Amino acid sequence: xxxxxxxxxxxxxxxxxxxxxxxxxxxxxxxxxxxxxxxxxxxxxxxxxxxxxxxxxxxxxxxxxxxxxxxxxxxxxxxxxxxxxxxxxxxxxxxxxxxxxxxxxxxxxxxxxxxxxxxxxxxxxxxxxxxxxxxxxxxxxxxxxxxxxxxxxxxxxxxxxxxxxxxxxxxxxxxxxxxxxxxxxxxxxxxxxxxxxxxxxxxxxxxxxxxxxxxxxxxxxxxxxxxxxxxxxxxxxxxxxxxxxxxxxxxxxxxxxxxxxxxxxxxxxxxxxxxxxxxxxxxxxxxxxxxxxxxxxxxxxxxxxxxxxxxxxxxxxxxxxxxxxxxxxxxxxxxxxxxxxxxxxxxxxxxxxxxxxxxxxxxxxxxxxxxxxxxxxxxxxxxxxxxxxxxxxxxxxxxxxxxxxxxxxxxxxxxxxxxxxxxxxxxxxxxxxxxxxxxxxxxxxxxxxxxxxxxxxxxxxxxxxxxxxxxxxxxxxxxxxxxxxxxxxxxxxxxxxxxxxxxxxxxxxxxxxxxxxxxxxxxxxxxxxxxxxxxxxxxxxxxxxxxxxxxxxxxxxxxxxxxxxxxxxxxxxxxxxxxxxxxxxxxxxxxxxxxxxxxxxxxxxxxxxxxxxxxxxxxxxxxxxxxxxx
Numbered sequence: 001x002x003x004x005x006x007x008x009x010x011x012x013x014x015x016x017x018x019x020x021x022x023x024x025x026x027x028x029x030x031x032x033x034x035x036x037x038x039x040x041x042x043x044x045x046x047x048x049x050x051x052x053x054x055x056x057x058x059x060x061x062x063x064x065x066x067x068x069x070x071x072x073x074x075x076x077x078x079x080x081x082x083x084x085x086x087x088x089x090x091x092x093x094x095x096x097x098x099x100x101x102x103x104x105x106x107x108x109x110x111x112x113x114x115x116x117x118x119x120x121x122x123x124x125x126x127x128x129x130x131x132x133x134x135x136x137x138x139x140x141x142x143x144x145x146x147x148x149x150x151x152x153x154x155x156x157x158x159x160x161x162x163x164x165x166x167x168x169x170x171x172x173x174x175x176x177x178x179x180x181x182x183x184x185x186x187x188x189x190x191x192x193x194x195x196x197x198x199x200x201x202x203x204x205x206x207x208x209x210x211x212x213x214x215x216x217x218x219x220x221x222x223x224x225x226x227x228x229x230x231x232x233x234x235x236x237x238x239x240x241x242x243x244x245x246x247x248x249x250x251x252x253x254x255x256x257x258x259x260x261x262x263x264x265x266x267x268x269x270x271x272x273x274x275x276x277x278x279x280x281x282x283x284x285x286x287x288x289x290x291x292x293x294x295x296x297x298x299x300x301x302x303x304x305x306x307x308x309x310x311x312x313x314x315x316x317x318x319x320x321x322x323x324x325x326x327x328x329x330x331x332x333x334x335x336x337x338x339x340x341x342x343x344x345x346x347x348x349x350x351x352x353x354x355x356x357x358x359x360x361x362x363x364x365x366x367x368x369x370x371x372x373x374x375x376x377x378x379x380x381x382x383x384x385x386x387x388x389x390x391x392x393x394x395x396x397x398x399x400x401x402x403x404x405x406x407x408x409x410x411x412x413x414x415x416x417x418x419x420x421x422x423x424x425x426x427x428x429x430x431x432x433x434x435x436x437x438x439x440x441x442x443x444x445x446x447x448x449x450x451x452x453x454x455x456x457x458x459x460x461x462x463x464x465x466x467x468x469x470x471x472x473x474x475x476x477x478x479x480x481x482x483x484x485x486x487x488x489x490x491x492x493x494x495x496x497x498x499x500x501x502x503x504x505x506x507x508x509x510x511x512x513x514x515x516x517x518x519x520x521x522x523x524x525x526x527x528x529x530x531x532x533x534x535x536x537x538x539x540x541x542x543x544x545x546x547x548x549x550x551x552x553x554x555x556x557x558x559x560x561x562x563x564x565x566x567x568x569x570x571x572x573x574x575x576x577x578x579x580x581x582x583x584x585x586x587x588x589x590x591x592x593x594x595x596x597x598x599x600x601x602x603x604x605x606x607x608x609x610x611x612x613x614x615x616x617x618x619x620x621x622x623x624x625x626x627x628x629x630x
Contacts, residue, residue, distance in 0.1 A: 001255060001269055003277035004224075005029045008231045010288045010315065013124070014308050021234025023112070024248040026127050027192055027241075028227060029285075031252040033131055034196025035203075041139055042204065045146050055139050057338055060345060062282075063128065065330035066322050068348045070286045071097065073318075074121055074294070075355060081298045083535060084364030085384055086119075091356040091364075093122040096129070098349055103129035107184035113236040116604070119297055119531055121290040126184055133186045134193050154201050157194055164191035169242045178406035182241055189241060192249050199256045211258065219258040220265040226251025237501065283327055284319035291315050300539060302530045373538060376597075380537040386602035395441030395609045401454035402437040410474035413457070421487055422451040426629040428491045429453040431462035431479060434606060435526065436495035442612035443493075447626050453489070455479050461496035463505040464512045484516055490629065493622075494575075495523035497605075498561050503568065510574040520575040521622060524562045526615070527585050528605035533592050537599060559585075576621050583618040 005028035012022025044050035071094055078090045089109070096102035103126035110116045110123065117123050145153045168188035172179055182188040211219075230238075230248050238244050259266055268274075277284065291311045295303055303311070329335050336344075359365065370378060386392055396402045401418035421427055428450055430436055430443065437456040444452050455462075460472035464480055484492075492513065496502070506522065513520055529536065562581040569577035584591045584600065592600050600611030607615065616622070 001028070001032060001252070001278065002281040003274040004227060004269070005032065006281040006285050007277065009124075009285065010312060013118075013289050013292055014312060015118075015303065019231055020236070021230045021232060021238070023236075023240075024227070024230045024234060024245075027245055027248045028252045029127065030131070030189065030192035031196040031199070031249050031256070034193035035200045035256050036196075037135065037138070038142075038197035038200035039203070041142055042200065045143070050139075050143065052139060052143070057341070059132075059135060061331050061341060063132070064345050064349075066283045066286055066327045067097070067125075067128070068345065068352065069322055069326045070283075070290065070318075071352055072348070074290045075352070077290075077294055078121060079359075079365070081294050082364075083381065083384075083538065084366035084369050085381075086297070087364030088360055090121065091359040093120065093125070094352060094356045097122050097125040098352060100129045100132035102126050103133075103184045103186075107180060112180075112183055119293055121293040123293070124285065124289040130184075130186055130189050131193065134190055138193075138197075154198070157197050157201070161191045161194035161198060164188065164194065165246075168245070176409055179239065180406050192241075192245065195249050195253055196256070199253050203257055213260070213262050216258045216260055217263045217265075219254050220263045223251040223254030223258070224265050224268075226254070235501075280316075280319045280323040283322035284315060287318040287322065288312065288315040291318070296530055300529075300531050300536050377538040380534045380599060383534040383599050383602045383608065384532060386608060391609055392602075395612070396434070396437040397440050397454055397456075398437075401440070402434070402456040403458070405457040405460050405472055405475075410478070413455075413475060415478075418455065419453050419483060419487075420451075421453075421489075425449065425451040426490045426626075427451045427453060427488070428493060429455065429479075429484075429489050430493045430495070431455050432495040433460050433462075433497055434458050435497045436462065436493070436523070438607040439493070439495060439523070439612050439616065441609055442607075442616050445609075446613060446616050449630060450626060455483075461498070461502060461505070462494045462509065463496075463502065464509045465505045480512070484513070484518075489516075489518055491519040491521060491625065493521045493523060498525045498565060500561055500564060503564060506565070507568070507572075510572065514574050519625065521578055521625075522565070522569060522575045523578045523580050523619075524565050525558045526580040526605055526607070527590050527601075528558050529601070530604070532603045533599055533601040537592070576625075578619045578622055580615050580619070583615045 005025040007025070008019055008022035009025035010022075011019035012025070016022075041050060041055070044055075075094070078087060082090055093102055093105060096105040102122060106112070106117075106120070106123055106126050110120060112123065112126070142153065145156060149156075164187060167175075168182050168191065171177060171188060172182055226247050230244070234240070234244065255265060255269075259269075288311075291314050292303070292308070295307055295311050299307065330341060373381075392398060397418070399412070400414050403412040419429075426449075428443075430440060430452055433456065437454070440452070440454050440456070443450075455475060457472060457475050460475060462476070462479075464476075494506075494509070498506070510520060510522075558581065562579065566577055566579060569575055594600060594610045594614045596610065598610040599608055600614055602608050602611075
């Protein structure tokens with residue numbers, strides 16, 4: 001069953017679209033962990049042999065040796081491959097991993113999905129943070145109940161589990177915190193581990209689960225399907241965690257409770273390959289993401305298939321080595337006694353902490369790295385901090401007409417300033433997510449005679465069906481159902497980080513807006529890159545042509561989406577299509593510098609001020625429309 005958890009996670013992080021829901025493997029891990037640890041603690045309590053000291057030492061034996069080995073190998077690799085800014089954050093993530101709060105670090109910085117997360121070697125350690133935070137509390141809580149109120153253990157765990165699930169399911173709406181917060185935090189994830197704990201208690205009462213083999217076969221087969229289906233049908237757009245998380249977790253619950261040696265699932269899960277992958281699953285989980293992420297950082301491309309497979313095979317080889325040479329020996333108290341184990345682990349942690357603090361204090365060893373860079377490359381690297389500049393805030397109207405839907409509410413949106421109709425000017429409404437906001441400043445600059453209104457928020461595509469999306473509902477409920485019907489607007493510009501799943505929603509939105517007799521422009525997806533464009537420019541150190549980068553850096557998924565959208569909108573008279581992708585890319589190259597040598601994109605896909613102007617000036621249809629308004 002551990003193999004059924006780890007393999008989908010690996011394939012998800014490898015970028016295989018078939019396994020776009022592979023992240024649910026972590027949920028399977030959580031349930032298994034809760035089941036095993038609770039079984040161990042309860043059996044020890046029954047025998048009156050449970051000791052907190054022994055419990056924590058055993059957890060350390062299980063987790064730390066392989067983790068420390070992986071970190072020790074990754075640090076020199078990171079120093080060779082990463083840029084100074086990335087080295088600083090890498091060392092912060094090493095410290096967070098060592099002290100089991102990496103879930104909090106990644107919550108505050110990157111999130112779990114998207115291009116930024118793909119480049120983080122230690123993003124996957126967030127789940128270790130969740131588990132170890134849980135196990136700091138759980139054994140003490142269980143010991144307390146066992147000593148004073150043994151008869152309420154099951155009901156107490158059940159109540160806490162339900163409260164945690166409730167928080168995950170409705171908390172983002174009710175208490176106004178983000179899905180990212182729910183994804184990374186123990187209070188909204190703990191219920192999954194507690195579900196395993198509940199399974200362990202039920203399993204100890206064998207009379208409750210002693211059922212006929214036919215019914216048992218049905219339940220565990222259903223459980224396996226509940227694990228498999230989300231792997232293939234969930235995606236990063238699935239609201240998670242929450243009610244959808246019940247599918248893989250309850251599937252695991254059913255298998256843990258009702259699987260016997262006579263079921264078909266038992267025969268499948270007993271295959272030697274799966275059993276062995278299960279044995280090395282912890283080491284395999286540790287190794288796969290660093291190798292994939294460092295490969296991406298080194299090559300700066302969406303990994304070709306042969307490189308992806310090479311990274312996966314290397315993960316297996318390192319996991320096999322780690323399991324047999326590191327993990328297994330350190331778990332044996334006969335080979336390595338507690339005092340020796342604690343000494344080795346303590347010294348190792350001290351060394352890794354010291355190296356990390358040194359790396360952070362030396363600013364990622366930037367001084368020695370910068371000696372290798374040309375003056376132009378140094379300038380390119382300054383654009384990595386573009387999002388923290390005054391120019392960015394002005395260009396995007398950040399914090400005013402463009403707010404973070406994951407951290408802020410609709411109340412942060414300044415309706416009076418952002419949607420102020422001017423009777424003496426033409427009024428054009430810009431709607432969408434950050435890929436709409438990046439045109440805001442350039443539109444006002446290029447067409448000063450037009451009054452541009454702006455309704456933009458992170459992750460909020462300007463679609464009529466987005467009014468059901470919790471984090472975007474207030475904004476788009478107001479815009480679509482209140483503001484547009486009650487105001488005279490000359491034109492609407494829709495822009496977003498489009499993907500193939502949005503095409504139906506786009507058609508529904510255009511059909512809805514048709515009733516208002518307003519000109520509609522839909523800006524297609526702009527090119528996205530495997531890593532931040534300034535990194536590409538700096539690491540290639542001016543080896544590129546002055547204005548071109550090979551198309552190999554850009555996402556082919558974006559090209560496919562752009563092609564589909566252009567075909568649909570060419571035959572749709574309700575909207576005019578503005579092709580931003582073709583403004584920058586042809587069949588062989590993508591322009592990533594303006595004629596003046598300024599990066600057009602400052603991260604994986606968002607425009608700089610100069611970049612937005614460069615793209616807008618090539619959108620002839622919009623220019624002609626504004627000329628007519630004059």
